[in-house]
Amino acid sequence: MPHVLLIEDDASVRDGMELVLRRHGYGVDTAATGEEALALLDAPEGARVELAVLDLMLPGMDGFEVCRRIRARTATLPVIMLTARGDDHDIVTGLEAGADDYVVKPVTAPVLEARIRAALRRAEPSAVSRVAGADLAGLVIDRAALTVTKHGVPVPLPPTELRLLLELSASPGRVLSREQLLASVWDHTFLGDSRLVDAAVGRLRAKLEDVPARPRYVQTVRGFGYRFGPL
């Protein structure tokens, strides 16, 4: 039974979502503030949390900051941002803070569930096709252990970014469109937002590339999408 942490200051929304998720078999922990959520993650029961649904507009510490703090603690916990602000600016900021996905309120139960399932699937190691690790210009991607090291230094990657890297590096030199990446990495069967891909690529580059502005591993193919290499 997957365990979800709901970080939401509005009691009605929190109760409604908890109700829906519990009925569909999820374990649910709730927190009304970011501080409360971080404390809960640090507590022993925090270990059972497999995914966080994070509201952006929170009293005190806002969702962006909470997301950054969660990312600083653990690279592997999927975070879905839930925002009542649908402005492009907020969405992009949320994604750049390290969220794996974002959902604009109000959201129907089936859509929320689908996105939780997709995020959990991305975190599942078994979902990734495993081949032997290879040395790609100093970058070693161990597809069995799901670890990435660069010149021997481990690079901790959250599930979405790791999956994105695995997907791109599976066929170096091949161009994958944003839509293809959305479908394969995010499991979006609905029309997704290509900003998800762009934000994740940006975060991946920040961690991987020597000079993120002049990327070596993940390259942009104008008007088409992204490609791993040529190295």
Add this chain to the structure above:
Amino acid sequence: MRGRGRGGRSRRLVGGLRTRLVVTFVVVALVSAVTATALAYRDARTAVLRRTQDAAVDDVRTRVTAVAADFDLPPDQRALSRFAAKISDGLGARLVVARHRDLVAASDPLADTDGRITVALRSAVRAGDGARFQRVTWRDEPYLVVGMPVTYADGDRRASGLEVFVITDLRAERDDTAALLDSVRTGILPVVALAAVLALLAAGTVLRPVRKLGRATRSLAAGELGSRVAVRGHDELADLARTFNETADALQASDARLRDQEAKARRFVADVSHELRTPLAAMTMVATVLEEDADQLPPDAARAARTVGAETARLSRLVEDLMEISRFDANAVELNAAETDLADTVRASLALRGWTDRVEVRLDEGVRAVVDRRRVDVIVANLVGNALRHGAPPVVVTLGTGVAADGGARVALEVADHGPGLPPEARERVFDRFYKADTARTRSASDTGGQGSGLGTAIALENARLHGGTIEVAEGPEGGAVFTLRLPLRRTGEDTE
């Protein structure tokens, strides 16, 4: 643009302020120089001639009086010739003609005198009692002819019948005045050149502030609202510069006010959006639970639960539509454009909403354009949703390319239905907000999630305009409504990272 600039410059050289100023200056200088010269020349010439004439008449009178005193009348030819020669001797080699009735004698017997002594002068001398003179031109040379009757000194000063004509050469005087004219004529050239130089200097002092003002106006028009000009002096140009600065101040102030209002409007939209969405989020979740349990509820409660669910969904859509249109009004929309395959986008929009089986597609493959995929999806969803909800099947979506009136390539996406169509007055208003066409077009409220908010087509049009495109509505060849989205086909390959 560049051609126009060149044309403008050459036009400016021909009819520009500098040219006009220089031409005006030179013309004014010429006119004043010529007028002054002409007046001075006329006066000088008159003065010279008068002096010569007066001197000549005086000389003649004195000499004739002196010589005539010893002269006996009537004379014979020899005496008359002597008389003429005597007068001529005292006058310094001037040609003298003496007449007495039919006798004529000249100081120089070989000279032709008839051409110079006119009939008019002769009759004037004969009739009068004093000296008469006349200027004549003979063989292209000017002469002064002074005529004088000799009168008896005694009593009533009767005419003696003796007449004396003295011909004086005026070439020296003519040459003097001609030299004056020449020197003035040679003087005009430097005057005109000086006028041109002065005009250029004046043009510079006038044009420099004008140019500065022009530059400032251009940068103001280009959006640099801080653009000002330095005010120097107290002339009309300074007034103009001051007025310009005041206008720029006012513009900057109203721009700041508008920006402030716009920012407030954006914040308001964002706040309203947040405040509306939060309770809706809770309602949407709870409504799901109610709908799931509806089957186990008594019939009335089940109906209530389903109604709450349907109306919550409708309210959510209405709020989304309102927020979207408010964002357009608050100028808070951005185009996240990237090169996109349009046929793919249309197919994805239809598939996402489960419309693939209900819509017939005729899509040109490989049409790629720089568009915001999310916004194109909104347009397709609104137009197709509209056709499905209000029209009758088959709904046909056609994608093609063409050439616009301005010569640029365009994408045309056509959504046609085979329903009753739109009456002309509805076609005019179909893009108005909250406008709902004739209810006859609405088949049923329960179909595809009930009636729209009346904002869908307005949002679609705003999205099309954001791309520099349009949406038109017309009647199909076999009835039904045809909505056509036209977008400029831009393939810039720009990076959208």
